[in-house]
Amino acid sequence: MTSVTLEGIGKSFGKTEVISHVDLAIESGEFVVFVGASGSGKSTLLRMIAGLESPSSGQVLIGGRDVTAAPPSERGVSMVFQSYALYPHMTVRQNIAFGLKLAKAGKESIAEAVGRVAQMLQIENLLDRKPSQLSGGQRQRVAIARAIVREPEVFLFDEPLSNLDAALRTQTRMEIKELHRSLGATMIYVTHDQVEAMSLADRMVILHRGRVEQVGPPSELYHRPATAYVAAFLGSPTMNFLSPERIEGGEALLASGERIALPQGDWSKAARIGIRPEDIEIGQEGLPATVEMVEELGETRIVHARLSDGEELAIRSRALTEDDRNSQIRITFLPERLHVFDEDGRRLEER
Amino acid sequence: MNSRLAKTAGLTALWLLVACFLLFPFYYAVVSSLRAGSEIFEASLWPADPGLANYRQVMIDQPFARNILNSLMVACAVVVLSLGLAVFAAYAFGRTRFRGRRLLLYTILGVSMFPQVAVLSGLFEIVRLFGLYNNLLSLIFSYMIFTLPFTVWVMTSFMRELPVEIEEAAIMDGAGPWTIVTRIFLPLLAPALVTTGLLAFIAAWNEFLFALSFTLTNEQRTVPVAIALITGASQFELPWGNIMAASVIVTVPLIALVLVFQRRLVAGLTAGAVKG
Ligand SMILES: Nc1ncnc2c1ncn2[C@@H]1O[C@H](COP(=O)(O)OP(=O)(O)OP(=O)(O)O)[C@@H](O)[C@H]1O
Numbered sequence: 195m196t197s198v199t200l201e202g203i204g205k206s207f208g209k210t211e212v213i214s215h216v217d218l219a220i221e222s223g224e225f226v227v228f229v230g231a232s233g234s235g236k237s238t239l240l241r242m243i244a245g246l247e248s249p250s251s252g253q254v255l256i257g258g259r260d261v262t263a264a265p266p267s268e269r270g271v272s273m274v275f276q277s278y279a280l281y282p283h284m285t286v287r288q289n290i291a292f293g294l295k296l297a298k299a300g301k302e303s304i305a306e307a308v309g310r311v312a313q314m315l316q317i318e319n320l321l322d323r324k325p326s327q328l329s330g331g332q333r334q335r336v337a338i339a340r341a342i343v344r345e346p347e348v349f350l351f352d353e354p355l356s357n358l359d360a361a362l363r364t365q366t367r368m369e370i371k372e373l374h375r376s377l378g379a380t381m382i383y384v385t386h387d388q389v390e391a392m393s394l395a396d397r398m399v400i401l402h403r404g405r406v407e408q409v410g411p412p413s414e415l416y417h418r419p420a421t422a423y424v425a426a427f428l429g430s431p432t433m434n435f436l437s438p439e440r441i442e443g444g445e446a447l448l449a450s451g452e453r454i455a456l457p458q459g460d461w462s463k464a465a466r467i468g469i470r471p472e473d474i475e476i477g478q479e480g481l482p483a484t485v486e487m488v489e490e491l492g493e494t495r496i497v498h499a500r501l502s503d504g505e506e507l508a509i510r511s512r513a514l515t516e517d518d519r520n521s522q523i524r525i526t527f528l529p530e531r532l533h534v535f536d537e538d539g540r541r542l543e544e545r
Numbered sequence: 546m547n548s549r550l551a552k553t554a555g556l557t558a559l560w561l562l563v564a565c566f567l568l569f570p571f572y573y574a575v576v577s578s579l580r581a582g583s584e585i586f587e588a589s590l591w592p593a594d595p596g597l598a599n600y601r602q603v604m605i606d607q608p609f610a611r612n613i614l615n616s617l618m619v620a621c622a623v624v625v626l627s628l629g630l631a632v633f634a635a636y637a638f639g640r641t642r643f644r645g646r647r648l649l650l651y652t653i654l655g656v657s658m659f660p661q662v663a664v665l666s667g668l669f670e671i672v673r674l675f676g677l678y679n680n681l682l683s684l685i686f687s688y689m690i691f692t693l694p695f696t697v698w699v700m701t702s703f704m705r706e707l708p709v710e711i712e713e714a715a716i717m718d719g720a721g722p723w724t725i726v727t728r729i730f731l732p733l734l735a736p737a738l739v740t741t742g743l744l745a746f747i748a749a750w751n752e753f754l755f756a757l758s759f760t761l762t763n764e765q766r767t768v769p770v771a772i773a774l775i776t777g778a779s780q781f782e783l784p785w786g787n788i789m790a791a792s793v794i795v796t797v798p799l800i801a802l803v804l805v806f807q808r809r810l811v812a813g814l815t816a817g818a819v820k821g
């Protein structure tokens with residue numbers, strides 16, 4: 195088991211800076227997920243850990259050893275690609291064995307290792323097929339088998355599930371988590387699917403324009419986002435944001451003249467107030483709002499309402515139905531669930 | 546039902562017509578080569594007294610076996626050299642970025658557009674300069690002028706279609722450049738190699754102008770030139786029988802090659818259409 199440390203990593207392609215000064219310490223055996231919008235630099239960062247891309251500045255340490263200049267094969271890492279990248283002209287068996295053969299392992303130990311991972315991933319009956327004769331899910335398993343057969347200390351996954359359908363994705367997600375538990379290896383996983391990220395991660399790394407926006411366990415990122423970007427990125431529908439006119443005696447004053455009670459704290463710098471859809475309550479008192487639309491999601495409904503000053507809100511609630519369109523409701527925010535951000539989007543802490 | 550039958554019959558007839566049109570010249574060459582002496586000028590579709598006299602004559606009176614060997618050596622050398630160079634060039638063009646890549650690629654394509662006569666005299670000077678006149682090396686060298694552009698282009702476009710991730714997966718598996726080229730690229734490019742190799746072979750095998758210009762003696766000639774220069778007993782006699790026999794002899798290897806590589810050839814022509 196091995197730790198991975200990034201120290202001041204930067205990467206530029208020509209003049210465009212894609213990653214700027216990323217510091218990150220990943221502990222041995224940890225499952226870390228990189229999330230971020232498309233183009234935020236997740237793959238680039240992962241590829242620098244793999245050694246497929248060399249950083250323009252900074253250092254990569256694996257197991258305490260500086261591997262910044264080391265080729266991929268000497269880093270003890272293996273990678274699962276988004277497109278699986280199986281060798282099309284080889285059978286599944288040959289695909290899995292390729293790395294071991296290059297490492298000059300003996301015939302018997304190769305056969306034994308291939309058999310073991312094939313059993314682990316339940317692909318024993320596919321060993322003599324070519325990749326073109328496999329379904330997407332089966333190819334994915336083969337790609338994972340190929341990655342684990344050499345018993346690397348660090349696994350890298352670049353959106354490995356994005357080509358699978360929803361049901362298979364959920365199932366494979368659980369299997370990857372199980373795999374992590376049984377192997378105990380360090381895993382670094384890239385995805386832009388926040389549900390996948392939250393369900394898998396010990397810690398999540400949110401990337402935004404090549405910078406680390408926040409690092410932490412999923413629940414912390416969800417409940418105490420450090421920036422407005424993280425707050426808006428996680429959760430579906432996204433967090434509602436209100437811009438108060440000013441703060442007065444522990445209350446935020448909206449343009450409409452309505453007041454929102456804030457928790458204890460110094461809110462003099464408050465510029466935006468965020469509240470998640472599930473933290474809004476529909477009741478007899480509070481802010482007046484008009485129901486514009488109700489979305490049926492099965493286990494819940496999303497109510498889209500408009501405040502009197504024109505701001506739109508999404509509310510998670512089963513209380514209303516599609517028949518309540520255009521009706522007037524009153525809503526209250528749970529003060530302890532409010533997120534307050536300053537001008538620059540930084541979280542202001544309550545006291 | 547009836548109309549379907551008519552359609553099938555019509556299609557079959559069309560096929561036969563096309564086949565006849567394509568095959569008749571070759572058939573007539575075969576037939577003529579089997580005729581003896583003056584019978585050659587009869588227009589019948591089958592010789593009255595078929596015999597192999599013409600073949601015997603070609604092989605004995607001329608150094609024709611030597612000519613075939615020359616052609617084989619030249620064509621094979623051209624194929625091996627152009628494919629070898631093309632794979633590495635394609636790796637450079639398809640996988641790496643460098644200044645002037647597009648310009649270079651289009652220059653290579655442009656070179657193939659010069660008519661042969663245009664480069665003939667210049668090439669002749671070069672051949673003389675290197676002392677390669679009347680030497681097969683001059684042919685190998687000059688044929689690459691027209692085989693390299695299309696082998697490089699075809700291999701480059703095939704190389705571009707191979708996902709980079711496959712190469713990267715091999716790197717992660719610990720493969721070096723040599724292993725990647727031999728264990729990953731070559732097998733994946735095999736259909737393209739066979740197709741372009743065959744085309745290069747045919748081009749080199751059939752080439753006439755350079756072969757005529759750069760060789761002097763009968764021992765150094767390749768087959769097309771040798772056939773054109775077959776002479777009869779007197780200068781007033783054109784030995785059609787011998788020429789036809791020789792033509793058949795040089796066509797057979799090509800047909801054999803195409804048949805052998807037929808499946809690969811089709812795979813090569815359609816490869817990339819479907820993802821594997
Ligand atoms: N080889 C390259 N040359 C130039 N720019 C590149 C190169 N590779 C990536 N980039 C740029 O770097 C940025 C980050 O790319 P990256 O692939 O890391 O994003 P990502 O977060 O993985 O996005 P996605 O979710 O779409 O995969 C993008 O703006 C991309 O255009």
Ligand SMILES: [Mg+2]
Binds near residue numbers: 237238
């Ligand atoms: Mg990516």
